[in-house]
Amino acid sequence: MTMHAPSAAPTAAGGLPIPPLRTSVPLLGSLYTAQYVGVGFIYFGLVAILRRQGIELAQLAAFQLIGAVWALKFLWAPLVDAVGRTRTGHYRNWILVVQPLLALSVLALLLIREPATQLGALGLIIGAYAFLSATQDIAADALAVRIVDARHRGVANGLAGAGSWLGNILGGGLVVVMYDAIGWTAAVVTLTVLTLLPLVLVLRFAEPLPQAAGVQPRSASSHPHSAEAPAGFAGAAHGLRASVRAMRSLFAQSGCRFWALAAMPAFLCGVTAAYGLLTVALVDAGWSLTAIGVLMGIVLGFPAIAASLGSGWLLARFGRRTMILATGIAAAAATLGLLPLMGGDGSRLAVVAGVCLYVAAMAAASTVVYTVNMDYSRVESAGVDFTLLASTAILFSYVSGALMTWLADSLGYVLVTVIASGLALLGTGLAALHAQRHGVRAFAAEERAH
Numbered sequence: 342m343t344m345h346a347p348s349a350a351p352t353a354a355g356g357l358p359i360p361p362l363r364t365s366v367p368l369l370g371s372l373y374t375a376q377y378v379g380v381g382f383i384y385f386g387l388v389a390i391l392r393r394q395g396i397e398l399a400q401l402a403a404f405q406l407i408g409a410v411w412a413l414k415f416l417w418a419p420l421v422d423a424v425g426r427t428r429t430g431h432y433r434n435w436i437l438v439v440q441p442l443l444a445l446s447v448l449a450l451l452l453i454r455e456p457a458t459q460l461g462a463l464g465l466i467i468g469a470y471a472f473l474s475a476t477q478d479i480a481a482d483a484l485a486v487r488i489v490d491a492r493h494r495g496v497a498n499g500l501a502g503a504g505s506w507l508g509n510i511l512g513g514g515l516v517v518v519m520y521d522a523i524g525w526t527a528a529v530v531t532l533t534v535l536t537l538l539p540l541v542l543v544l545r546f547a548e549p550l551p552q553a554a555g556v557q558p559r560s561a562s563s564h565p566h567s568a569e570a571p572a573g574f575a576g577a578a579h580g581l582r583a584s585v586r587a588m589r590s591l592f593a594q595s596g597c598r599f600w601a602l603a604a605m606p607a608f609l610c611g612v613t614a615a616y617g618l619l620t621v622a623l624v625d626a627g628w629s630l631t632a633i634g635v636l637m638g639i640v641l642g643f644p645a646i647a648a649s650l651g652s653g654w655l656l657a658r659f660g661r662r663t664m665i666l667a668t669g670i671a672a673a674a675a676t677l678g679l680l681p682l683m684g685g686d687g688s689r690l691a692v693v694a695g696v697c698l699y700v701a702a703m704a705a706a707s708t709v710v711y712t713v714n715m716d717y718s719r720v721e722s723a724g725v726d727f728t729l730l731a732s733t734a735i736l737f738s739y740v741s742g743a744l745m746t747w748l749a750d751s752l753g754y755v756l757v758t759v760i761a762s763g764l765a766l767l768g769t770g771l772a773a774l775h776a777q778r779h780g781v782r783a784f785a786a787e788e789r790a791h
Contacts, residue, residue, distance in 0.1 A: 371539040377508025386517040394457035410471035412736030418728035430548035435480035486723035499653020510642035517634030596779025606737035608768035612672035614761035617742035652705035662776035668706035669769025676762040683754035
């Protein structure tokens with residue numbers, strides 16, 4: 342990659358020279374795709390497999406909560422920000438270490454021969470995968486904050502969403518179909534190979550670094566790698582303290598506390614609440630594993646990818662508040678469109694159409710949420726800022742998903758789906774209120790600055 346001089350190159354929020362989109366797009370796309378290959382298989386494919394083998398909904402709800410490890414990743418995000426910087430990169434170095442470990446954790450699934458009878462061992466492996474994938478996500482998100490300017494944040498987050506859905510197509514769809522056809526071993530080996538693919542692009546990537554670029558961060562005193570920071574172990578400790586301070590100061594930004602603790606959790610939980618019910622409802626409706634794999638992992642990926650990319654493009658054109666309203670209302674309506682499936686009496690065509698519309702609306706809304714999170718992320722503490730905001734969203738999403746699955750056991754799918762639609766409308770109102778008071782002005786000011 343050819344690096345331009347800072348004075349001539351486009352810059353990210355902290356003044357860093359940024360790589361061209363032809364470099365950053367394939368890199369970020371491959372990282373998010375590989376990350377979600379395993380996530381798609383583990384959290385959607387395995388759920389279908391376990392349900393087919395007779396695992397109860399209450400047990401599946403507990404199994405899904407393992408993913409809440411992602412909600413705790415803010416605890417070690419300061420370490421990712423503070424440690425690992427060399428002349429060849431920072432977040433790049435973390436990815437080069439974690440990505441192979443992620444592949445090994447997938448390969449460890451070969452130790453599991455009968456998932457339904459080895460839930461304890463399966464849970465340990467899934468827990469290790471969740472920790473490693475969360476760490477990779479910290480580094481990938483921080484790298485995205487560092488190499489994407491304000492104008493392209495919507496595009497970058499749309500790309501991240503599209504990459505995650507492409508990973509779901511591969512891991513939650515094609516690999517599940519492969520498992521159903523030729524067995525567990527072939528499925529796990531395929532997942533392992535797919536997880537390793539981004540390493541080629543990561544090895545070739547030259548990460549821009551604040552000190553190397555000769556650019557002082559906006560707040561040198563809070564920057565983990567400012568010129569005043571000592572070297573070696575003392576430097577790592579200095580950086581860790583600075584990252585913890587950055588975590589505390591994140592919520593001092595205008596509107597950030599309301600966004601992180603009220604608007605974002607309510608909005609994201611509302612638009613995603615019914616998603617965790619889809620796989621189990623399809624199983625209970627008599628769909629085969631192959632049919633579920635094709636729908637959940639392959640068919641749904643295409644409207645979700647299109648919606649993620651489209652939402653990213655529309656964000657730059659219409660702004661945060663308009664897109665929050667549009668995607669939130671669409672998600673609430675589309676949630677009700679799941680009733681033919683949840684009622685168990687819908688035709689295949691009605692079920693497929695309803696699920697596709699719901700997932701498209703959910704993907705579009707998620708792109709908006711993570712774009713606002715990136716607005717609040719400062720380049721000098723990218724890992725901490727973006728991760729802390731994302732962790733808040735993930736915590737509420739996993740808990741609400743598990744709660745909806747648990748409630749469905751007593752209230753039934755139909756009533757829980759109606760409740761989810763109401764939550765989507767409530768969250769949309771709170772998020773739109775935030776955008777009106779804070780988000781639009783903050784983004785416009787930054788755009789003028791660059």
